[in-house]
Amino acid sequence: MNWPKIESYLARYRVAAAVTYVALVLLFVFTTMQTTIEILDSRDAAISSGEILQTLESRHQTPRTMARTEAGVPIGxxxxxxxxxxxxxxxxxxxxxxxxxxxxxxxxxxxxxxxxxxxxxxxxxxxxxxxxxxxxxxxxxxxxxxxxxxxxxxxxxxxxxxxxxxxxxxxxxxxxxxxxxx
Missing domain, CATH: 3.30.70.60 (Ribosomal protein S6/Translation elongation factor EF1B)
Structure with missing residues (x-):
């Protein structure tokens, strides 16, 4: 099927054109909503992870005398x-x-x-x-x-x-x- 045939078909059957238009709009709305929900979920997960990290870092702050290198060996x-x-x-x-x-x-x-x-x-x-x-x-x-x-x-x-x-x-x-x- 080519584009002129589709146009003539939709011009002849106006109800089919309206249903196709509504279906495409609903598909775009659904896709937009789904993407927005996924982005918000990812943002909430990142915020939650940040709060957990901040809690863990504040709980385990080590004074300078207890500082350690990356290998876990005390300094000094x-x-x-x-x-x-x-x-x-x-x-x-x-x-x-x-x-x-x-x-x-x-x-x-x-x-x-x-x-x-x-x-x-x-x-x-x-x-x-x-x-x-x-x-x-x-x-x-x-x-x-x-x-x-x-x-x-x-x-x-x-x-x-x-x-x-x-x-x-x-x-x-x-x-x-x-x-x-x-």
Missing amino acids: SPFLEGQTASVASAMLLQRVLAAAKRVSGNTLSSQVDIQGPQAKSGFVSATFNIELASASLQALLYDLEAGMPFVFVDELVVQPVSGNPDRMRVVLGISAQRRAAK
């Missing part, structure tokens, strides 16, 4: 910095106190043992008495063991705080190796 030296055992022990105190503060813990006392049994092999040890929320203990231990410099938990004693079951008192024995003097 694995050893305590400091030319003397006293300076290295001060760095250990600073590291543990900062970790306790990040989980809203209260450090009640701390004691550094520079002359301990591991001192000859370059280790500095310290004992901390920390009070914190029960739910924060895991975050504290992860922060200490996964960050830099490498810190090892030698002793862990956990007791509930009397009168407050949501808080606990933690005695934490920590050691870290200091960089050997050059």
Whole structure:
């Protein structure tokens, strides 16, 4: 069929022409609506994904001391910095106190043992008495063991705080190796 035959057919049968016109208009309207609905669904999915990503990113914001490279390795030296055992022990105190503060813990006392049994092999040890929320203990231990410099938990004693079951008192024995003097 060629175009002149179609025109003569539609001119002869006006009802068929009107039905064809209405069918084509409905087809175009349906196609436009379907495309618009798909675009809106895609936009809603993108907005939802963006909100989920923003929630996840805000939930896992890491402080500078816990920053990691793309490979998941913590940034920084694995050893305590400091030319003397006293300076290295001060760095250990600073590291543990900062970790306790990040989980809203209260450090009640701390004691550094520079002359301990591991001192000859370059280790500095310290004992901390920390009070914190029960739910924060895991975050504290992860922060200490996964960050830099490498810190090892030698002793862990956990007791509930009397009168407050949501808080606990933690005695934490920590050691870290200091960089050997050059």
